Amino acid sequence: MERIVVVGAGHMGSVIVRGLLDGVPGVEVVVVEPSADRRRSPDARAELTSAYDPRPDDLLILAIPPQAFDSFADSLPPGACARATVVSIMAGVRLETLASALGTRTVLRAMPNLAARVGQSMTVLCPGDQVPRGGVERAKRALSVIGKVLVVQDESLLDAATAVAGSGPALVAYLARSFTDFARGAGFDAADALLLTSQVLRGTADVLAEPGVTPESLYQQASTPNGTTAKGIATLREHRVGESVGAALEATMERARELAG
Template identity: 60%
Template sequence: MVEPSPDRAAALRGNQRLRVEESYRPEPGDVVVLALPPTALDSFVSGLPADALRDATVVSIMAGVRLETLAARLGTPRVLRAMPNLAAEVGQSMTMLCPGPGAGDDDLAGAEKVLSAIGEVLVPPDESFLDAGTALVGSGPALVAYVAKGFTDYAEQAGFDAAGSLRLTCQVLRGTADLLEAGNTGPEELYGRASTPGGTTEQGIARLGEHRVQDAVRDALEKTAARSRELAD
């Protein structure tokens, strides 16, 4: 990877899986992943030699920077946008990947191969899905962690220590995800199965309904998607 900052490069060199360089010129067939803040795009482009990216596949993970803008600024039509998430750190990212109109099948296949190293990859029908994808995929782990704090707080208040509270919460979340995936059913069916009439779970679900928790989650995602659209304007 390329990291022009000496301090960050020194820190990254501590990871034995990374080869860190101060500069790099892509070779034909390379897949170049742009992990930049959107505000750094102009300075990055100004430092590129002419036609530096012409023969490479370019994957941008910059939120809100449209494919049309990328192609124009980078001087190549072979661009794709991707939205991974924090779970990439443990190889469990859910990454949205959208090719531009000038990207070919080989470009898409190469990008999918690279990104599958950090988790699952989903290709949406077109770029218009990426704002919702940014909300659901990009911000999703933070929103789930926010809700998970309610679980850990409750467990600690009930007398479990912090480590035990986190372990309980993580396994509940992990097991629920596996159940949803293995059963190939929707969330409503799963919590319906667990909610026996007059039982404990039914009481909990009813309380969440009173607080309109699902509406609050949808509203949070809509606000996040709206911000993604604002960044692109």
């Protein structure tokens, strides 16, 4: 039986555990939570323990805060991760740091986002250059339980992924607030304003996922000359909204680089 060990019973760790138990039949899931204050089992089907007991060929998912990594690595016996495939979702901890601290070159970094809780994460996965194809596929399969997975070979792309995918839901939610505020100001109640906005976002995302559709083709298709949508797009351009969003993403990416050292 395949064994997947999730270190960290916080929000993202718990989401991954539930996804594995529901979406990967026959897998043995172990949850490691060193903190007695936070120790809990996200699902009774998972084994809960306070320390990692290594076994050969584990898939080890590190869902702990970056500041807890040194303590976790120091607690391991020598060679504990030598035959494991290690997937880190810790922001800013580079592949070389993971490999050096854990004593293995079979390390991957992943950047999921908060949509994981509804099975719609956009996770970007980057393997180290010595991870075999089977290890990449195993990690991708495990993370697919929380949404889509995109594999990239260039670790520097994870900083951009942090901006677009990691922080993206929060940035989109910030913009969505303008829609709900407008709807409420026009007379809709809070629940209906949120329904209008969330369904517009959901439907737009589904259309953008269709073959051959791009953001530009979609808004051009929706715009008739001198029509309502064309007026709205023109106003966004006048206020340089596109440039402002780009600047926000650039700032987010630079901050990700700073945190990684």
